[in-house]
Amino acid sequence: MKTAILLAALAAGGFGAGQAAAADLAAGEERYGVNCVNCHGRTGRGMASFPSIAGRDAEFITSRLKSYRARETVGPNSALMFSLADELSDEDIANLSAFIAETFR
Amino acid sequence: MNRLTLWPLCAAIASVASYGASTGTAEADAPSLSHDTVLSGLDNPWDMAFLPDGTMFFTEKCRGLSVMMPDGEVRPLLGMVRSSDFDDIHYDLFCEGQAGMMGVAIDPDFDSNRRIYVMSTSSLTPPGSNRVMRLEVSEGFDSVANRTDIVTDIPFKPRSSAHPFGGPGAHNGGRVRFNPGDGFLYVTTGDTHNGEVPQSPTLLGGKVLRIDTDGNAAPDNGAPDGFDPRIYGYGFRNVQGIAFRPSDHRPVIAEHGPWHSDEITALVPGGNGGWDPRPNMAGRGDCPDNYCGYEPNQMEGMDPEARAAWMPMTDLETYPDAMPPAWDNNMLSQGMSSAVFLEGDQWGDWNGRLLVGLMGIGFGGTPVGQRIDVIDLAEDGLSVHDVSEMPLPMGSGRFRSLVQGPDGNLYAAIDEGDIYRIVPD
Numbered sequence: 001m002k003t004a005i006l007l008a009a010l011a012a013g014g015f016g017a018g019q020a021a022a023a024d025l026a027a028g029e030e031r032y033g034v035n036c037v038n039c040h041g042r043t044g045r046g047m048a049s050f051p052s053i054a055g056r057d058a059e060f061i062t063s064r065l066k067s068y069r070a071r072e073t074v075g076p077n078s079a080l081m082f083s084l085a086d087e088l089s090d091e092d093i094a095n096l097s098a099f100i101a102e103t104f105r
Numbered sequence: 106m107n108r109l110t111l112w113p114l115c116a117a118i119a120s121v122a123s124y125g126a127s128t129g130t131a132e133a134d135a136p137s138l139s140h141d142t143v144l145s146g147l148d149n150p151w152d153m154a155f156l157p158d159g160t161m162f163f164t165e166k167c168r169g170l171s172v173m174m175p176d177g178e179v180r181p182l183l184g185m186v187r188s189s190d191f192d193d194i195h196y197d198l199f200c201e202g203q204a205g206m207m208g209v210a211i212d213p214d215f216d217s218n219r220r221i222y223v224m225s226t227s228s229l230t231p232p233g234s235n236r237v238m239r240l241e242v243s244e245g246f247d248s249v250a251n252r253t254d255i256v257t258d259i260p261f262k263p264r265s266s267a268h269p270f271g272g273p274g275a276h277n278g279g280r281v282r283f284n285p286g287d288g289f290l291y292v293t294t295g296d297t298h299n300g301e302v303p304q305s306p307t308l309l310g311g312k313v314l315r316i317d318t319d320g321n322a323a324p325d326n327g328a329p330d331g332f333d334p335r336i337y338g339y340g341f342r343n344v345q346g347i348a349f350r351p352s353d354h355r356p357v358i359a360e361h362g363p364w365h366s367d368e369i370t371a372l373v374p375g376g377n378g379g380w381d382p383r384p385n386m387a388g389r390g391d392c393p394d395n396y397c398g399y400e401p402n403q404m405e406g407m408d409p410e411a412r413a414a415w416m417p418m419t420d421l422e423t424y425p426d427a428m429p430p431a432w433d434n435n436m437l438s439q440g441m442s443s444a445v446f447l448e449g450d451q452w453g454d455w456n457g458r459l460l461v462g463l464m465g466i467g468f469g470g471t472p473v474g475q476r477i478d479v480i481d482l483a484e485d486g487l488s489v490h491d492v493s494e495m496p497l498p499m500g501s502g503r504f505r506s507l508v509q510g511p512d513g514n515l516y517a518a519i520d521e522g523d524i525y526r527i528v529p530d
Contacts (some may be wrong), residue, residue, distance in 0.1 A: 047520035076272035079404040
């Protein structure tokens with residue numbers, strides 16, 4: 001999967017240097033597998049009362065994660081997102097946002 | 106470093122130690138497992154029910170009821186307001202948040218009466234309610250007819266509230282199962298984020314109902330005077346699992362905890378589960394929107410043990426006669442959902458064990474814990490001899506429903522859209 005993502009990123013040309021983009025996406029994928037997949041799922045379409053994040057661009061995901069990290073309530077699952085976003089650095093958020101936007105189009 | 110920053114590490118160590126101590130015992134003669142995927146791409150599959158030939162009825166929370174024939178053909182039977190690809194749509198059936206089409210059960214006399222039972226959220230009674238519907242399946246398994254709503258007044262949460270997961274549709278319970286010991290239908294419900302509901306003698310949320318196939322109260326349900334006679338157990342938070350111990354048919358429930366303490370409880374007729382999230386109870390003051398269920402400090406992580414002391418799942422101080430849980434998931438809340446007792450020699454040491462599915466959720470550093478647990482329940486139902494984690498032959502998921510099929514294998518539905526068959530080899 002990582003190879004496919006790298007190729008997609010390179011083809012899209014949406015990131016600076018190809019190598020840097022691959023590293024970001026791989027780190028984002030790893031973080032997604034730890035923090036996000038349990039509720040948003042393997043394809044980002046959400047499940048139960050957890051919303052879909054498929055089709056969202058990186059700017060949207062970044063904005064939301066920073067809002068949650070700042071303890072701003074956005075929707076009924078905010079408490080859970082506060083807890084998860086609390087540990088994310090700016091770099092983590094950038095990686096996650098890139099991975100989600102690139103993978104779950 | 107204060108206690109709140111230390112506790113997740115301590116909790117993790119305690120959890121590992123607990124599982125380390127118990128896993129070896131349970132796995133001594135545990136079966137090795139393989140799996141295959143029965144269905145995939147479903148929309149939040151919620152429950153399954155089998156006929157002896159392998160015909161499988163299944164629900165999807167926002168789509169409705171379908172059946173998979175023994176040859177694998179899937180036929181949509183009863184759609185909901187947003188399910189466009191069903192021929193038969195009942196437009197009062199809807200999904201919202203955690204609510205929608207949930208449990209399904211097959212009448213013990215299906216061969217003669219063709220009846221099945223489905224729990225779903227409906228708009229027929231404003232502002233919405235959860236209903237148990239009786240349906241008759243056609244001889245060709247291509248339609249259902251003669252819908253009769255045998256329970257119409259199970260509460261539904263119509264509006265948002267100031268709580269975690271506070272959207273509409275929260276906490277419906279939703280499992281329906283026949284007890285082979287007495288032939289009655291058991292219906293599990295949830296507290297709908299309403300502090301008054303669980304201990305209410307008349308509101309049917311936060312309860313276990315025991316009824317006949319017309320929706321009438323079964324005899325000897327045992328609830329206190331003044332209670333709705335359909336109530337078999339009360340004082341619960343959100344019961345999504347119920348199973349009947351093969352040796353004596355005693356009902357055992359699995360319940361979501363708040364930010365702490367999922368619970369397994371062996372029921373007694375008329376018993377109180379001890380959940381009472383009303384404000385100004387048991388030393389608590391006012392709470393957001395009159396529901397203390399996630400307090401204290403509901404939006405932030407803290408020690409589950411401290412939470413449990415303040416807002417217990419089973420309040421044995423206020424209700425000394427409440428039914429104590431057999432197990433509290435090491436005081437963690439990880440989304441405990443469906444329950445089933447395994448039966449058959451093919452399961453080795455797990456024959457007769459209780460399985461519970463955990464959908465997985467972490468908060469403030471608690472482990473997510475997405476898994477299936479294998480539980481050796483004590484004879485008196487007041488404790489467990491052993492709890493071990495099933496070594497899954499596939500990836501984990503939000504395990505919403507566990508059912509043993511007529512082939513003796515375990516069927517597991519995950520919210521992401523798969524139904525797996527897990528086979529002991």
